[in-house]
Amino acid sequence: MTHPAGDVVTAGHLHQGKGQFYGVWGGLLILTVVEIALAYNQVFTPRNMLIVLLILSIIKSALIIGYFMHLKFEAGRMKWLLMCSVCFCLALMAVFFADAERIVSLGWKAH
């Protein structure tokens, strides 16, 4: 398989063995089972359940981005620029969550 002239190929970016990927896949399945078990048994209150599920989701996404998408093995400037920019944009959306909680107490109420 040939590449067009001018393309730059990162050296050694696919040197990981299959074992590592099977290990990551196993880890993802285990984390998923943990999430389902926690939700099925309703271990936490809804607020704490949300926090725990979000933390587990972030760990799973870090595994997928780092290993399956190979970002762990890319140039540092690429990793930082991509991740910081998307996290910043998502954080901007989160600014409005305070408004969602405030809205609950607004409006006409029957007495």
Add this chain to the structure above:
Amino acid sequence: MADAVLLHHPHGEAYEPSWFRTYSKKIGMWLFILSDSLTFGALLFAYSYNRLSTPNWPTPFHVESIRNASIMTGFLLTSSLTMVMAVLASSRGDRAWTRNWLLATMAFGAGFVLLHAAEWNKLIDEGLRWPLFQQLFDLKPGTNPEYVAATRNFPQFGGTFFALTGMHMLHVTIGIMYLGAVALRKLWLPILAVLAVACWWAPGPFHYGFYVMLFGLAIAAIILFLKPMDYSDHDIEVTGLYWHFVDLVWMFIFPLVYLMSTKITS
């Protein structure tokens, strides 16, 4: 930059090495992924905002829905593994196993879509709907009073659920078409045509999948005929990035939408 290396093109032009030290197709796909992640971020934000600002948000998903969604999650995670295996096979020049692993990825992806479609059909029949569905498809009344009540009292529950999961299902479907074009090239076109015809006979809203398939067939035909090429390991890797992104989004949708809305009765 005394140690900069200039790469020489056969026609005599010179290119500077990429600032990200990787090839441009990969950078392009990463930029697309960033923009698409903001799309899903906005949808997840809309769902979360609605949920936080609505007291007594319904939590109607019983064991069957959670079991179905869990199997779907397993399918998608396994499809990510087979996609990585396809990328490894292509990097060592093994064309047969690259195709095999890509076909396995498509199979797991198709399994996800079919299970999800069955789940949607069941929920719609039981009464969980987007108010627009009722007007467009003239559906019979729902059979589950819990879902009927959720739709009547909290129309935004059905709206956010179907918008989020529908957008994700569309991405998975497009991903399967993309994988098919890379794995099978022109052989994928008649297969896609058969699938489009099959969708025509599908029940309920899935009949409209015919139009998605038809559109995908047109785009795939344009690309495969106008730019026929032998897909390199770079192309397989870039395809993999898209597929893993689709899996990544589900890692957030599954817990936030399904697991946070469980109704497990002991």
